Amino acid sequence: MQSDKPEQSKEELAAAIAKEQMEQDALPYKWTQVLEELTVTVPVPPGTRSRDLSIKITRTHLLVSLKTNPTPLIDDDFYKDVKVDDSTWTLDDQKEVTLTIAKASGLEWWPHVVKSAPKIDVARIQPENSKLSDLDGETRSMVEKMMFDQQQKQMGKPTSDEMKKEDILKKFQAQHPELDFSKAKIQ
Structure with missing residues (x-):
C-alpha cells in the first residue's frame, strides 16, 4: 500500500506512533476493528447494572451514558454510517460495556470511532492473515475477482470487467451484423 506521505525517519515514525498511542490512551474507551466491525470497550463504575445505562446506537450517532451522570461517556457522530440492526452492546462483569458496531460500508479501516x-x-494497520476459505461467499468472490484482475493487469491482459464488456459487444455484433462497429470506441 503506497502512501501520499513522504518517507518518515525511524525517529519520526516512533514519535508519531507514541503520540498516537498517548491520544488513544486518553480516550474514555478502548477500541479495535476488523474490516466489517468495531469493538468499543467503555469502563463503567464497578457494580453498574444495565438499567443504570443509557445506550443509543443510531446509523450516524453513538451515545453511552450513566443515568446518574449528566455528562455522557460518549456522545458523538460515528466516523461513517453503521448498521444499527447488526450492532449490539453488553455489560461485562458490571464494570465495562462492550459495543460491537457493524460498519455499513465494510471492507474499510476507520481512523477513529467518532468524529x-x-x-x-x-496505513500502519497490519491485518491478521486470513485464508480465502475464512471469508463469507460474497467477500470471498470479491477478493478472488480483485486478485484475478490484478494478475491480468500485471500481464497486460483485460480485467474481468473488460472481458465482460468485450463478450457483450461480440454478442451484440453477432445479433446485428448489419451494423458497422469498426470505428466504435469502447470504454
Whole structure:
C-alpha cells in the first residue's frame, strides 16, 4: 500500500506512533476493528447494572451514558454510517460495556470511532492473515475477482470487467451484423 506521505525517519515514525498511542490512551474507551466491525470497550463504575445505562446506537450517532451522570461517556457522530440492526452492546462483569458496531460500508479501516476523537494512521494497520476459505461467499468472490484482475493487469491482459464488456459487444455484433462497429470506441 503506497502512501501520499513522504518517507518518515525511524525517529519520526516512533514519535508519531507514541503520540498516537498517548491520544488513544486518553480516550474514555478502548477500541479495535476488523474490516466489517468495531469493538468499543467503555469502563463503567464497578457494580453498574444495565438499567443504570443509557445506550443509543443510531446509523450516524453513538451515545453511552450513566443515568446518574449528566455528562455522557460518549456522545458523538460515528466516523461513517453503521448498521444499527447488526450492532449490539453488553455489560461485562458490571464494570465495562462492550459495543460491537457493524460498519455499513465494510471492507474499510476507520481512523477513529467518532468524529471528535483523534485519528490513527490506518496505513500502519497490519491485518491478521486470513485464508480465502475464512471469508463469507460474497467477500470471498470479491477478493478472488480483485486478485484475478490484478494478475491480468500485471500481464497486460483485460480485467474481468473488460472481458465482460468485450463478450457483450461480440454478442451484440453477432445479433446485428448489419451494423458497422469498426470505428466504435469502447470504454
